[in-house]
Structure formats: structure tokens, C-alpha cells
Amino acid sequence: MIDTTPRAPAAPGNAALRAMFAARKSVFIDLLKWDLPVLAGQYELDEFDTPAARYLILLDADGRHRASARLLPTEGAHLLGEHYAHLCAGEVPRGPTVCEISRFCLDRDQDAASRRAARDQLVTALAEHALREGITDYTGVADLCWFDQVREFGWRCEALVPKAADPGGRLMALHIHIDAHVLDDLKRGGVYAPLSLRLADDDGEAEA
Incomplete structure (x- = not known):
């Protein structure tokens, strides 16, 4: 499943995925120098890019990648649960929502x-997707700088441990609460930027 903007209707799902994986390599490997696997010398994929993963992908009018995020169900394998559980003061939050x-x-x-603009639209899409799909909580791992930005978006975001617990002291586990007030919270935070989304499968066929 991919959520994309309807402004690139000719871009099939696999093209959107390729654009996203290429952008991820450019950002996380080429720019940030993360030690991550590379497919075919141009795409960043890891062990969690499985059929269970869902993606929110924002495209421009020509089908080019603007922003994206990966969503993983927490009842299965996911980054926080598998590799960063030590960042949580208690149990890693898990559940169907x-x-x-x-x-x-x-x-x-x-x-x-x-x-x-792409950041604000993606954050808004994450909140709207959660409301539409019955997601009550988002979790994640972020460095301290990004965690501070995420918290300032206006939604209810907190650390799962009072201060960084990784050996380098730079990572935080975060918990975002989703409720009926989340869109108003984002408006107050100045990041609310809604887009009309279409739901597509991996072949780009609209489902609804």
C-alpha cells in the first residue's frame, strides 16, 4: 500500500517505490553517511522493507519524490523493538493500533x-492516515535534534526514556499520541498542510 498525492497519477506504485528508495540512499547514505545496505548501487533498503511495511510517499506533478516515510506494525519486527529497545524506560509500545x-x-x-512544505505535508499526511486507519500511537527513533523538531510540531510527543540512553548519547525513542485533537494540534504548531491523497497498491491501481 502506498499513499501518494493524486498530482502524479501516471506514476505506478513501483516507480514511486523506486523513487523513494533512491531518495533514501541519497539522504541516509550519501549525505548522512549511515552504514546501510544498498541495492543495485542506487537504492537503500533494509531488513524491515518487507511486505508488512507501508509507505507514505509524496510525489510532484512529474512523479518525482518529494518526501516519504515508512510505517511498520509493532506487533511484528520493527526498528525500535529489534535494535533500540534499550532506549525505552519500560516495555516497547506494541499493539494493533x-x-x-x-x-x-x-x-x-x-x-x-x-x-x-514537503515536511509539513508529510507530517499532516501521517496524522490523517492515523485517523483514517485507527492508529492511536506512533513510535520511532530519532536523534536529539530531530526529536526536538518533531516535538515542536504541536502533536503530543514524548520521549520513552527521560534522556538519551544509547552509548553515543544522541538517540531518543519517541512516542506520538494520536487522538481527535491531533489536526488542531498541528494547526497550532504551524505545520498543518493537508493534501488530497489517493490509496494505491504496488501496481499503482487506485483502490478507493
């Missing part, structure tokens, strides 16, 4: 204003 956000990616081939 708890989803993990990872690989929040803003395309590098945008100016600062366009990246900010």
Missing part, C-alpha cells in the same frame, strides 16, 4: 522552502 515511523525522508533536490 501502534505503528512505527521510520525513514522519514525529504528529497535533497528541493530548496529549503520546498523541503519545509
Whole structure:
């Protein structure tokens, strides 16, 4: 399943996925120098890019990647549960209405204003997707700088442990609460930027 904007109706699901995986390589490997696997020298995929993963992908009018995020069900394998449970003061939050956000990616081939707009649209899409799908909680792992930004978006976001617990002291486990007030919270935070979304399968056929 892929959520995309309807402004690129000619881009099939597999093209959107390729654009996203290429953007992830550009950001997380080429720019941030994360030690991650690379497929065919141009795509970043890891052990969690499985059929259980869901993706929110924002495309421009020509089908180019603008922003994306991966959502993983927490009842199965996910990043926080498998590799960063030590960042949680208690048990890792899990459940049928708890989803993990990872690989929040803003395309590098945008100016600062366009990246900010894409960020706000993706954050809003995450909140609207959660309300539509009955997701009550998002979890994730972020460095301290990004955690502070996520918390300032306006939604109810808290650390799962009072301070960073990883050896380098730079990572936080985060917990975002989704309720009926989340869109109003994002409006107050100044990041509410709704888009009309269409639901597509991996072949790009609209489902509804």
C-alpha cells in the first residue's frame, strides 16, 4: 500500500517505490553517511522493507519524490523493538493500533522552502492516515535534534526514556499520541498542510 498525492497519477506504485528508495540512499547514505545496505548501487533498503511495511510517499506533478516515510506494525519486527529497545524506560509500545515511523525522508533536490512544505505535508499526511486507519500511537527513533523538531510540531510527543540512553548519547525513542485533537494540534504548531491523497497498491491501481 502506498499513499501518494493524486498530482502524479501516471506514476505506478513501483516507480514511486523506486523513487523513494533512491531518495533514501541519497539522504541516509550519501549525505548522512549511515552504514546501510544498498541495492543495485542506487537504492537503500533494509531488513524491515518487507511486505508488512507501508509507505507514505509524496510525489510532484512529474512523479518525482518529494518526501516519504515508512510505517511498520509493532506487533511484528520493527526498528525500535529489534535494535533500540534499550532506549525505552519500560516495555516497547506494541499493539494493533501502534505503528512505527521510520525513514522519514525529504528529497535533497528541493530548496529549503520546498523541503519545509514537503515536511509539513508529510507530517499532516501521517496524522490523517492515523485517523483514517485507527492508529492511536506512533513510535520511532530519532536523534536529539530531530526529536526536538518533531516535538515542536504541536502533536503530543514524548520521549520513552527521560534522556538519551544509547552509548553515543544522541538517540531518543519517541512516542506520538494520536487522538481527535491531533489536526488542531498541528494547526497550532504551524505545520498543518493537508493534501488530497489517493490509496494505491504496488501496481499503482487506485483502490478507493
